[in-house]
Amino acid sequence: MTELADRPAQPTTSPARAPKTSPALATARATATKTGTPAVDVAALGEQLLGKWAAVRRQSRELAGRPELHKTEGLTHTEHRQRVFGQLKILVDNGAVHRAFPAAVGGADQHGANVAGFQELVIADPSLQIKAGVQWGLFGSAVNHLGTEEHHAKWLPGIMNLDIPGCFAMTETGHGSDVASIATTATYDPATGEFVVHTPFRAAWKDYIGNAALDGLAAVVFAQLITNGVNHGVHAFYMQLRDPETKEFLPGIGGEDDGVKGGLNGIDNGRLHFTQVRIPRTNLLNRYGNVDVDGTYSSPIASPGRRFFTMLGTLVQGRVSLDGAAVTASKLALKTAIQYAAERRQFNASSPTDEEVLLDYQRHQRRLFTRLATTYAASFASEQLLQKFDDVFSGRNDTDEDRQDLETLAAALKALSTWHALDTLQECREACGGAGFLIENRFASLRADLDVYATFEGDNTVLLQLVAKRLLADYAKEFRNVDFGVLARYVVGQATGAAIHRTGLRGVAQFVADSGSVHKAASAIKDESGQRALLTERVQAMVAEVGAALKGANKLPQQQAAALFNSHQNELIEAAQAHAELLQWEAFTEALGNVADPGTKAVLTWLRDLFGLSLIEKNLSWYLMNGRLSMQRARTVGEYINRLLVKIRPHALDLVDAFGYGPEHLRAAIATGAEKTRQDEAREFFRQQRASGHAPLDEKILLARTAREAKVQGGKKTKSQRG
């Protein structure tokens, strides 16, 4: 299977499809070059966007482009589930799901490549992607990362080839994001050498569990490990759920179907409950914690807190995966909406015969190009996150600090990119009007499926609080007694791209030292250093402000401390968001440094500026209230954004073509040039009608003519009367 994972790109799939799909653009680019305006090298930009695992992405796109893997719209959830389960087998047969598993069991030990390939599967059907994620990214991954070699040998082959469809049974009806509080227990019984797994009340039932309603034969169940009267916290247990023949639940196990959902209806989410279910002691996935036959607990990690976070750390893969998948969906939507907007005409404001192309309207540009800029930023940030993930999971850079940095980065970017995808899909759908609402154009379908990305694998609001707490903790730890200048360097260091994916969030960069002063750089919003200064200073000031407000909270009684913290919760989340946006901006800026072609670099710089200025515009009141921008300068932000929109307009199609998706990926009726065909046909009809001299006369023109003639007649009469 390794050779499948490594096979070269399909020659049929080119990353950049612009030359094929729009020959007009080639001409436009040629003209642009002649006239000195910059032109985008779509192929090169497409290659850069594909990133480090370009070959795997191409393979995955080729697979996702096959009709047998596509979502069939309008199925019942029962039919959709059946289809998706069948599609999983196609993924197995094509070696698409084994990259992350150990070579010893037929995998490739390739973590970044695995996630890169997974991220592209959203193109085929988000249900397929997430069902695959449940099986191999969660269930299989838990056995892989939390189990030991014996477990690998015993279960991974069946998990990989889908003989054992399984569940990742962590979330409970009563507890989602707060995993430490789950109430399912696994109590060791030394008399029989078994764990007794039990859900003591309704809120402890496992819920929203993929594969639970129908397909799951086994599960990794998360439960509080109790032995000798001590609760050692959440651990993972392998449990058989159903009889492989009858598909009936085994004794003591029951469940419910979660039924129809807002999307992802190809997945059979459900509930599971356990009534004193006995499993062998060796079913404990015991890499980070073991129970001997006599019930003695031992762990390589002494601190229960650190142990818990280490086990949960394996979950970061899900967040990294969703981050990239959300970016992919945003790209699909923008390609379709911008293609349509470049063809669709509506209202003839500037000409008596020709209607305006939608993409020439300022508001339409604002709606789509600002989101295009954010998508580029999110895409480059996503690639950095993936490389960081690969560094950690490959063991190349796998310190505790690396893992913490990775988790903070994943939480920050996953929250932003999943919300961004929903916003982009909705804006694109509305920008295409009624056509946008038809399933044949996919916006509504993708939006419904991606909706839950905002709350699963970590609720976005909770994730941003994790980021905020990390910022505060670092602040408290490192700068308790230092002045503001040190804090400035600290936050800058957190944000610069190099720091993110090579040296961790805490590395201190040289920006402040280089530029001399943040304020000096802030004098110009239009250049890179000005934007960086403004974005960075906002994060540092917000963190410092909340940090000051919470000073001494740890000395208060628990209830008062919680109340104080809660009274700043909104600011904390906003600080985390500002930090995450800065990370995206830095990733975009770093990517600009890797663009060789000057035309591409010029256009992408406008797009990066649009991203930066949009962030500044969104938070303009903060900059004004805190004296970072003058009233006069603040008023130029909107104007400058409008000028950037005009500059980007001629390159908009190039910028979405560089995403490299073909018709087999887009699968939207209005992304095919169909609108242009209709518009051309209509305009030709009216042109011929005018040329024929048989066009009906407009009543308004007739009335104007009559009025003119009456005036002339009246004038003559007056004259003759005078005469």
Next chain:
Amino acid sequence: MTELADRPAQPTTSPARAPKTSPALATARATATKTGTPAVDVAALGEQLLGKWAAVRRQSRELAGRPELHKTEGLTHTEHRQRVFGQLKILVDNGAVHRAFPAAVGGADQHGANVAGFQELVIADPSLQIKAGVQWGLFGSAVNHLGTEEHHAKWLPGIMNLDIPGCFAMTETGHGSDVASIATTATYDPATGEFVVHTPFRAAWKDYIGNAALDGLAAVVFAQLITNGVNHGVHAFYMQLRDPETKEFLPGIGGEDDGVKGGLNGIDNGRLHFTQVRIPRTNLLNRYGNVDVDGTYSSPIASPGRRFFTMLGTLVQGRVSLDGAAVTASKLALKTAIQYAAERRQFNASSPTDEEVLLDYQRHQRRLFTRLATTYAASFASEQLLQKFDDVFSGRNDTDEDRQDLETLAAALKALSTWHALDTLQECREACGGAGFLIENRFASLRADLDVYATFEGDNTVLLQLVAKRLLADYAKEFRNVDFGVLARYVVGQATGAAIHRTGLRGVAQFVADSGSVHKAASAIKDESGQRALLTERVQAMVAEVGAALKGANKLPQQQAAALFNSHQNELIEAAQAHAELLQWEAFTEALGNVADPGTKAVLTWLRDLFGLSLIEKNLSWYLMNGRLSMQRARTVGEYINRLLVKIRPHALDLVDAFGYGPEHLRAAIATGAEKTRQDEAREFFRQQRASGHAPLDEKILLARTAREAKVQGGKKTKSQRG
């Protein structure tokens, strides 16, 4: 049928269900009264929210609460269409759809009441609502308003009793919001006395037409009326589409199914095309334009422009209807989400044993209460719009100016409330996490169905431009040569509630005169006059600014004028939105004046302040950039919002209970108190476990104890060594 339309309210449905559904609240209120904190009179507030047509709303809610009218989730679009078509007959049998039709044919000539009843139908199933809207609100309404008595007698009875399911065939694939440019033609042939209806190219096909794919036997087709070589603009024609027996298209007529959509899949939207289809001359709905046998055109409205807008004016009913329906959906979502948030517990920040109720988290309050405030504002504004609509359509106040005011108001409010509903449904869904994504809790289902409300019956972006153009036109017309003070009074006059629904948008109110100066009032953001001043001044300044920038545009060549206009499009739309928000704020404020109970008034005033301050916070940068708020005062806005959230918290359930929806309307598993039952069960389990002394010891506590003991031991040792 009149007696059905007028029958009294069902005694079983009470507007305020709080006393029934949450007895705990009654206690809370009693306590509140004792301690002097204000309490909400839920029943009285519920009655006020029901508005002028309370009785009809109660009837409609009773109907919408019946299981046979509810949406069945998980159906295929084919099954869903069948179910909804059957439900239409239930509406007919219950006299729910006849109120707006002439008494002469069995209606009641009640326009406001009709729309009030219609707005509540969204509770049952948005597909049912919109399918009913297509049949009676659009198709039937067009025959009613654009046809004459002969047409009424001939077709309305069959339309009303559903013998003739029909289409409103206006939109074309090529033209949605720009109705004047539709390309279907109806050319009069004096030789046969017929109109020849024709779609000359693909873009001219009627598209997204409800009832077109399956059920429509007839249609009102909008087409360019051409006679004697002159195009008299868009007119409406009655056309039979299908053979009533075979359901096959008649000769010359063809169509396509629009297929699955992002929502509203109970409606059979489709496309229609006409190839030289001949219909009798008398099928022209000729109230506003007629063609004689010999082909001579005549109209009671000489100006083709005014005639067009008069005919399209009948469409305003759709916008008024959607505005209220969107508010209804927002109320359903907030009741469910706030109920759940008041029961759900997560993370135990402030206590070692008890977890926090979600609704006590600041961020959660911000997410839900700001939207609750906007929903109240939108609800009161919606009632004003409906009364204005009734005034016009009843003929009580039906001048050209009244109609223009109504159209502007409807455009402004429909745009805001439909976007608000989508935002609220999404925020509520995310606020309920995984449970929010399950269809059983309805957020995702309602959101999918309401998605298209943002672009049908007028794309929201286009509608806001209509509002902006009206603001600019009035500005240009009335204040060409006057100073800024006059403009100030003008905009204030546009916005105050009294002006909206009694004297039209152009009436000039006394606010500026009364308060002496806008700036003076702006000194306090916390009181009514301060908020009004800030919100009003923003609108006036934005309109004046764009007005100044566009000055002289009408003297430029068309293309340059269009370019100038386009370069300010974004500002224009923002000015229109600011105006619409001010209208909502004024409506909320006027409603406060009608609250008798002091406790209710106090709480609602906090909610109105929250709405006003949220608007000011959203646009804080504008106030700062334009010198309306100092840096220092601006910084207090967020703090004051946070304080309002805390004040509103104890009344949140009362405020959503006042919406008056029962379990038969909410139909959300988490709105039933199920979460409270689960939480209580879990807490009781742990309480008993702690009491029993058999609770497993937490490893962390064990470690701490061991460490303490070691320290004590160590201390002893050290002491003994010392000693």
